[in-house]
Amino acid sequence: MERYPVGMVPGPVRCPWEVLEAYRGEYGSPDLEEEFAALYRHCQGRIGALLNSKGTVVIQSGEGMLALWGALKSVMAPGDRLLAVSAGVFGSGFAQMGLSLGLEVRSVDFPFNSVPDPEVVRRHALEFAPRMITLVHCETPSGTLCTLKPFGEIAREVDALLCVDAVSSAFGAHLDLEEAQVDLGLIGSQKCLSMPPDLAITVVSPRAARAIRQRGYQGYDALMPFLSSPEPGAFPYTHNWRALMALSASLELIEAEGLERVTARHLRCSRLCVEGLEEMGIEIFPERREYSSPTVTAALVPQGIAWSELDRRLRAMGVVLGGSYGPLAGKVFRIGHMGNQAREHLVQRALDALQEALCGL
Amino acid sequence: MERYPVGMVPGPVRCPWEVLEAYRGEYGSPDLEEEFAALYRHCQGRIGALLNSKGTVVIQSGEGMLALWGALKSVMAPGDRLLAVSAGVFGSGFAQMGLSLGLEVRSVDFPFNSVPDPEVVRRHALEFAPRMITLVHCETPSGTLCTLKPFGEIAREVDALLCVDAVSSAFGAHLDLEEAQVDLGLIGSQKCLSMPPDLAITVVSPRAARAIRQRGYQGYDALMPFLSSPEPGAFPYTHNWRALMALSASLELIEAEGLERVTARHLRCSRLCVEGLEEMGIEIFPERREYSSPTVTAALVPQGIAWSELDRRLRAMGVVLGGSYGPLAGKVFRIGHMGNQAREHLVQRALDALQEALCGL
Structure with a gap:
């Protein structure tokens, strides 16, 4: 396949050596071995500690x-x-998913280049009295990050569960689940954890756990079977031992560096990226600098230039950036500086290539 | 972790080097690259060819x-x-899953050491007029394999869809999806494909595809989004490029050996295993030899011996076999000779260890 030295797509992120090594090992059956259950519990505890959750x-x-x-x-x-x-593609996605499940859905929409306004959300929440509020921490397609805390307060005020898509923010941006009163914190492995896209992580608050037990939903995606104590034979299917080893390796890298230093590194990369783009005369997509996510920078494709052509030129220089999705396709491009890609020298190489590519256009 | 030289658990199967190597590679985003879509289509075509399906x-x-x-x-x-x-744990599982979905379920139960009798099933099918018939090709927990063809005929006769769990039979036992008129053929990666448990494969007949489109179900497990042409951006989530590369490597091993030779190898291992056990005076669990699956042999734990103690002794000799589940737990143990473990020398080592372990008990 084509290989590009500088991969800066906002997920799946390039995996570090330590993570990939985990896949080469030979393991037993997760259904039989207490060692697997112990590994699972160990990962649980470390994630809970890093994201400050007692759930x-x-x-x-x-x-x-x-x-x-x-x-x-x-x-x-x-x-x-x-x-x-909703202030982006994934926020709207929740509304669509809810409709497909026969829920009564109210969407509170904000422009994709902004972040949700708590006061507006509060008004709707008081009026609508929802059972759940869904919110996206980092809207990857638009490169924005919102502040969670006010929404946690709103959810408590109206006695709703707060469900937060933290897929592309967790372990890259500041995320304190207790402080923000998040009931369901959703995480994917291929973003700031720098793993392949093979694990989905959900941090469930005690309130949410009660709701899950009450509902009793069954299916491949059901959270209920995972609420009981993880022991051999208690998982609803044969789990992926290699992926759990990779997760453990990824957490070890974060723990060794220290989560605060990790998030500071993401912030530095974000600043370098935003300032570098602005120096080139490229407008970032978020309407205010402070909305820009520390994990991904979204910018407007310069007027008169086709993203497909810019992408082609960048690839010829060994650099892959991301386009965007939905209504932003062709208009917005993205530099993913998350996890293993949140390295200033990589961001700089991406910026240099971009400058060179634009010169010739 | 503890490592055992001879792992003969009936899945997850030990992975060959070629499969694990695929996980070490660096890949781009499956959401962006046509190369990923081409790989996906290539795997589709090869699986369809190997299992004889136009679906x-x-x-x-x-x-x-x-x-x-x-x-x-x-x-x-x-x-x-x-x-x-149902003639086993997974057959009954389908009934339970159906009940949890609010379906009207009729179970047709057979003893776990036998296989379903088509005449009995036919009578129930004519009477009940089901929309779907579920059937398990190889009941891994009881080590049995049934003949599919009569059930395909019954399904057509009553205009039902035939859904077959072929998770632990596909690529190890004879399986011709067209001949057996299977509408939904279900396969997992960690059995005869000798991969980690990270892919689920469903072969969908044109009849089943129509039913899926009509139903319009949405969810992580939904088949509908996969019925349209696989192109970059058309997948409902970021797919696992490494797992697809591993699948491709696994298929290559099967293609190089030839599927007929692969299934013949499984049969030889099965015979060696069944005869070896019987020579030791151990009774196999299936009530007739011809019910025994070529991919896994289930046998009765000898009278007066605790499986946990036998398991401990085998492990001390570097051999891991499987116990069983549900009503068979403690009574039945299993030797998984599927995929990469369907090697006569491995089966022989397992038998030798078993003999030695039993001597001391």
Whole structure:
């Protein structure tokens, strides 16, 4: 296949050596060995500690969308009210998913280049009295990050569960689940954890756990079977031992560096990226600098230039950036500086290549 | 972790070097690269050819249970009739899954040491007029394999869809999906494909595809999004490029050896295993030799011996076999000679260790 020395797509992220090594090992059956259950519990504890949660960390075998579907279906019954806060593609996605489940959905929409306004959301929440509020921490397609805390307060005020898609923010941006009062924190392995896209992680608060047990939903994505004590034979399917070893290796890298230093590194990369783009005369997509996510920078494709052509030129120089999705396709491009890609020298190489590519256009 | 030179658990199977190497590579984003879509299509075509199907091969990111849930939920609506044919743990599992979905379920149960009797099933099918018939090709926990063809004929006769769990038979036992008129053929990666448990494969007949489109079910396990042409951006989530490369490597091993030779090797291992056990005076679990699956041999734990103690002794000799599940736990043990473990020298080592372990008891 084509190989590019500088891969800066906002997920799946390039995996470090330590993570990939885990896949080469030979392991026994996760259904039989206490060692696997111990590894699972060890990962649970470390994730809970890093993200400050006293809840249950559920680790499922599949891509991050598994966490999104699992959270919605495990809690919500047809007719239940979902307040879908949307300032981007994934925020709107929650509304669509809710409709497909027969929920009563109210969307609270904000421009894709901004972040949700808590006061507006609060008004709707008080009026609508939802069972769940969905929110996206980092909207990867638009490169924005919102502040969670006010939404946690709103959720408590109206007695709703707060479900937060933290797929591309967790372990890269500041995320304190207790402080933000998040009931369902959704994480994917291929973003700031720098793993392949093979694990979906959901941090379930005690409140959410009660709701899940009450609902009793069953399915591949069901969270309920994971709420009981993880022991050999207690998992609903043969888990992925290699992926759990990779997760353990990824967490070890984060722990060794220290999560605060990790998030500071992401912030430095973000600043370098935003300032570098602005120096080149490229406008970043978020309407204010402070909305820009520390994990990914979205910028406008310069007027008169086709993204496909820019992409082609960048690839010829060994650099791959991301385009965007939905209404942003062709208009926005993205530099993913998350996890293993949150390295200043990589961001600089991407910026240099971009400058060179634009010169010739 | 503890390592055992001879791992003969009936899945997850020990992975060959060629398969594990695929996980070390660096790949781009499956959402962006046509190369990934081409790889996916290439795997589809080869699986269709090996299993003789003109249907759509769906490859999902997750464990084999994803295929089971996906098939049921993608086709069946609450109130629909499911005829669950059961001669084992997974057969009964389908009935339970159906009940959890609000289906009208009729179970046709046979003893776990036998295989389903087509005449009995036919009578129930004519009477019950189900929308779907579920059947398990190889009941791994009881080590049995049934003949599919009569059930395909019954399904056509009553105009039902035939859904077959071929998780631990496909690529190890004879399986011709067209000949058997299977509408949904369910496969997991960690059995005869000798991969980690990270892919679920469903072969969808044109009849089943129509039913899936009509139902319009959405979810992580939904088959519908995979029925359209696989192109970059058309997948419902970021797929697992490494797992697809591993699948490709696994298929290459099968193609190089030739599927007929592969299934013949499984049969030889099965015979060696069954005869070896009987020579030792150990009774195999299936009530007739011809019910025994070429991929796994289930046998009765000898009277007066605790499986836990036998297991401990075998492990001390570097050999891991499988126990069993549900009503068979403690009574039945299993030797998994599937995929990369279907090697006569490995079966012989397992038998030798068993003999030695039993001598001391």
